[in-house]
Amino acid sequence: MPDFPADSRPTPPVRYGSRPTMKDVAARAGVGLKTVSRVVNGEPGVTLETESRVRAAIEALGFRRNDSARVLRKGRTASIGLVLEDLADPFYSPLSRAVEEVARANGSLLFAGSSAEVPEREQELALALCARRVDGLVIVPASEDHRYLEPEIAAGVATVFVDRPAGRIDVDTVLTDNAGGARDAVAHLIAHGHRAIGFIGDTEGIYTADERVRGYHEAMASAGLPVDEGWVSMGPTSPERVRSELDRMLSGPAPVTAVFSGNNRVTVTAVRVLADRPDPVALVGFDDFELADLLRPGVTVIAQDPVRLGRTAAELLFRRLDGIAEPPRRVELPGRLVARGSGEIPPPSA
Amino acid sequence: MPDFPADSRPTPPVRYGSRPTMKDVAARAGVGLKTVSRVVNGEPGVTLETESRVRAAIEALGFRRNDSARVLRKGRTASIGLVLEDLADPFYSPLSRAVEEVARANGSLLFAGSSAEVPEREQELALALCARRVDGLVIVPASEDHRYLEPEIAAGVATVFVDRPAGRIDVDTVLTDNAGGARDAVAHLIAHGHRAIGFIGDTEGIYTADERVRGYHEAMASAGLPVDEGWVSMGPTSPERVRSELDRMLSGPAPVTAVFSGNNRVTVTAVRVLADRPDPVALVGFDDFELADLLRPGVTVIAQDPVRLGRTAAELLFRRLDGIAEPPRRVELPGRLVARGSGEIPPPSA
DNA sequence: TAGGGGCTGGACAACGTTGTCAACAAAGGG
DNA sequence: CCCTTTGTTGACAACGTTGTCCAGCCCCTA
Structure with missing residues (x-):
């Protein structure tokens, strides 16, 4: 029961292949761009009636917020990267699951990649993840020199090494004895x-x-x-x-x-x-x-x-992201x- | 041996906590923004001399392209999402490794997440990945109704189901008999x-x-x-x-x-x-x-x-991304x- | 009924990149 | 010597979102 004439403005057709944006939603709901943003993000300051009109438009258009744009604007990506030797290794797969679990608890998604024990591939992967602006990295290193990460760490990418220590840089590390x-x-x-x-x-x-x-x-x-x-x-x-x-x-x-x-x-x-x-x-x-x-x-x-290894590393990472500034820690778990x-x-x- | 007076323009300091952008690089190299973009992307039309000056600036500032912005501009994210039941399950971990391998061969990164067999979590994950604008999705479903994916698929997200079929939508599927x-x-x-x-x-x-x-x-x-x-x-x-x-x-x-x-x-x-x-x-x-x-x-x-299952699914997905338009296929592999x-x-x- | 305060809603800029297009210089041809 | 061509370069808009800020509107009070 819309309280405005439904046909008073032309409803834009659902375009296939290109997604609707907030602008489209705003046009269809007959409101401003920012109002749509407010509804999508659950911000206050929108009447119930306006909100429901916006929600109807979102539903009708199949709108989904473009997180790439959001990331660009906000700086944080709510995603972390995991680089390990082999996703399928029975030792590392519980570790990655544990990292994922902690990431989820902190509202983050997980990028995962295998280095296959090839140093260049580790670096390539880690830097690709940084280019995606992950908030943090959990790394099982395959290389010996990680100075290539220095600019990234300086720029604020929280970094934790697991299972093996980092080479030539001083960062948080979680190891087994x-x-x-x-x-x-x-x-x-x-x-x-x-x-x-x-x-x-x-x-x-x-x-x-x-x-x-x-x-x-x-x-x-x-x-x-x-x-x-x-x-x-x-x-x-x-x-x-x-x-x-x-x-x-x-x-x-x-x-x-x-x-x-x-x-x-x-x-x-x-x-x-x-x-x-x-x-x-x-x-x-x-x-x-x-x-x-x-x-x-x-x-x-x-x-x-491995579960504790992964969990500890990920928790350390998110503690860093929460702004804890201590010197790098080295945690050693017993076998x-x-x-x-x-x-x-x-x-x-x- | 720079062929311009090194001190003729003030070099901006490396700012910690905020990353250098192409604009910074351009300023430091004394060139236009677009020229930096050209160098970074290996586009033609830049003299060797200009290029080396830009590269020096990139090196000095520790610049790394912000792929979020790139994605926003270009539309494609060069990443795919994988939703499965449990990353650590010994059956699924080789599958995910195989998917990762194919993704890598196609220049894509992999988002991975576990649904833990909870339908809501599968949906939540899949939609979060879509919000990140992954180019495609490989899904081991935990739910029975996947109509929630229809707008995404219509918008061009290539989607392949593995190990179990999709519910109430018609999409590519790879199964064991x-x-x-x-x-x-x-x-x-x-x-x-x-x-x-x-x-x-x-x-x-x-x-x-x-x-x-x-x-x-x-x-x-x-x-x-x-x-x-x-x-x-x-x-x-x-x-x-x-x-x-x-x-x-x-x-x-x-x-x-x-x-x-x-x-x-x-x-x-x-x-x-x-x-x-x-x-x-x-x-x-x-x-x-x-x-x-x-x-x-x-x-x-x-x-x-499981390796073949994952590989087949991922290859199907990338074939779709290459623009092959066939009706959805159902592949059944023998046990x-x-x-x-x-x-x-x-x-x-x- | 006029003025003030609290809400609601919208215009606009900015995030960092890429595509378009035009400006400019050097080189070549008539 | 001028005009065209080729090649290099930069200005500018746009991608879709969010933060800032201001303009209305309604209600309340004097």
């Missing part, structure tokens, strides 16, 4: 009687890989155990490499009796390889994975908490040893 | 001698769940087998429910000798439950999962191809039965 977890893993094997323990890790230069091998060496050293040079292998986590390295370690001149695997992909391959062997070999893996408890024996792991059987296999001689 | 896969699964169990086969599926109303239970009934019917009313259970995939339903089916008055589980979460719980039983129970699951081959017995599954042992266990009596 990788070296500590590795020490625990190796100490666990030593406690079960092992002396010859192999380590198969990810490519050298990746922070987590380096920290874990460091923890391995520390644990061996503090137990007074020598490390044979063939016991440590760093490289790509491809099944082929892991398989051949494992075979080498288990059958070389100084064979290992236990294996510490440096991440979940390595662990999975290791489980496969070890299952083919006649004698059981002790195994502890870094990173938990689904069904680890269902295997026989269950796989003992150092479990990180947790979950004993399931594979790590408690004694050495053959014992 | 769920009923067919379910028929294969049940037929496989029947071929191994089973007559009493239970089905535990996801909540009724979810398309894939309904299709799979339909396939189950079809396979039983076409083998001339009756279905006891206690053999079919639909509901949430929580471990508690799955456990109690399984226990009920296996020990009731008409106990089943084999189980067909309706998705990977159900399957995982089923494996756990069945591992606790003294006698082996045959099991086939819908959806493959990592390590299914490592369990003893290996778990027989109907494998979908593949992977026999690993658990499905080949004979019934106890045999």
Whole structure:
């Protein structure tokens, strides 16, 4: 029941392919542009009667506010970017979900992208996100030098690194205590009687890989155990490499009796390889994975908490966006040893 | 070696907190606004000498083009949106990675969001993405009525549904042949001698769940087998429910000798439950999962191809954006039965 | 009934970019 | 030597929204 003659002004036709704007809505409702804006944004100062007329026009035209224009005007985009190694990696996908959850709670949308462990791609992605003027960035770095982010950070893009630290810039960082977890893993094997323990890790230069091998060496050293040079292998986590390295370690001149695997992909391959062997070999893996408890024996792991990692990082980010100005923080979350059987296999001689 | 006196005009200071614009760059380089735009976009018609002066200014100021403004001007955002049930679900994360990969190949960024199976949240997310003026949407629907998308689609937002069809609108869709896969699964169990086969599926109303239970009934019917009313259970995939339903089916008055589980979460719980039983129970699951081959017995599954699902959907979307105008297409990808042992266990009596 | 105060509504500029168009200089042809 | 052509450059409007500010209007009071 419109209280004005419905046909007193021509209603513009719904144009396909080009969207109606506030101007169109205003024309159709017979009000000013700003009044439409007020209705759309729930601002006060519009009579109920005017508001309902505007709402009817919005409905009729299928109007939806253009947030690009809004962003341009307001400065804030209410979106954050996430750059990680691989969206599909079972370790990172709960992390991204946690980031998304926090973003949602703060009214933000999430841009997500995978670097595929290629430094140039990380940079390309991060800068593309900055060009979109994301309010903040959560980054699992693949590169070693992040000075390229300095202008962005100076311009106010809140930035938090997760899982691995940033290179050559000082920013908020959320990490797991990788070296500590590795020490625990190796100490666990030593406690079960092992002396010859192999380590198969990810490519050298990746922070987590380096920290874990460091923890391995520390644990061996503090137990007074020598490390044979063939016991440590760093490289790509491809099944082929892991398989051949494992075979080498288990059958070389100084064979290992236990294996510490440096991440979940390595662990999975290791489980496969070890299952083919006649004698059981002790195994502890870094990173938990689904069904680890269902295997026989269950796989003992150092479990990180990817959800907490992501949540902590995102919360830190939004605290920055709320204007908290503290020096960059470095949060380190503990790993947790979950004993399931594979790590408690004694050495053959014992 | 600038060929103009470096101090002939005052260089504006780098303002922190607010970013330099093309205007700033132009002022610093002593050129017009449009010339900066040309350099930034690699348009022809700029002398090498002018270009280098502009580049120097860009470098010095840390300028990065504001893509929000660009989007506003150009209309296309070079970004697409992905709405799915759960970013962290091991089934959907390879799908999202595949979508991301195709987006990247087409020069687009990806907005990702989880609906958590809540219809309102799906709609809220999809419309928020439309307000950001994404060029297209890939949606794994959680709701039953998608007419709310009609104005968006009319306005040119390319839209593709994956894994589940859209409700009450006619759009491009990419699905797995769920009923067919379910028929294969049940037929496989029947071929191994089973007559009493239970089905535990996801909540009724979810398309894939309904299709799979339909396939189950079809396979039983076409083998001339009756279905006891206690053999079919639909509901949430929580471990508690799955456990109690399984226990009920296996020990009731008409106990089943084999189980067909309706998705990977159900399957995982089923494996756990069945591992606790003294006698082996045959099991086939819908959806493959990592390590299914490592369990003893290996778990027989109907494998979908989430990567292909995602890739196909995204490619369809970009084909639409390239202006292909065909009626909406419905692509159905086959499932593949992977026999690993658990499905080949004979019934106890045999 | 005139004047003042509180609401409501609209005109206008600005956000940073790109498309259009015209100005200008240098080069070439008659 | 002038006119045309080619190539380089910049002024200006427009994209759709929001913030500022001012003009009416209504109601109340004196």
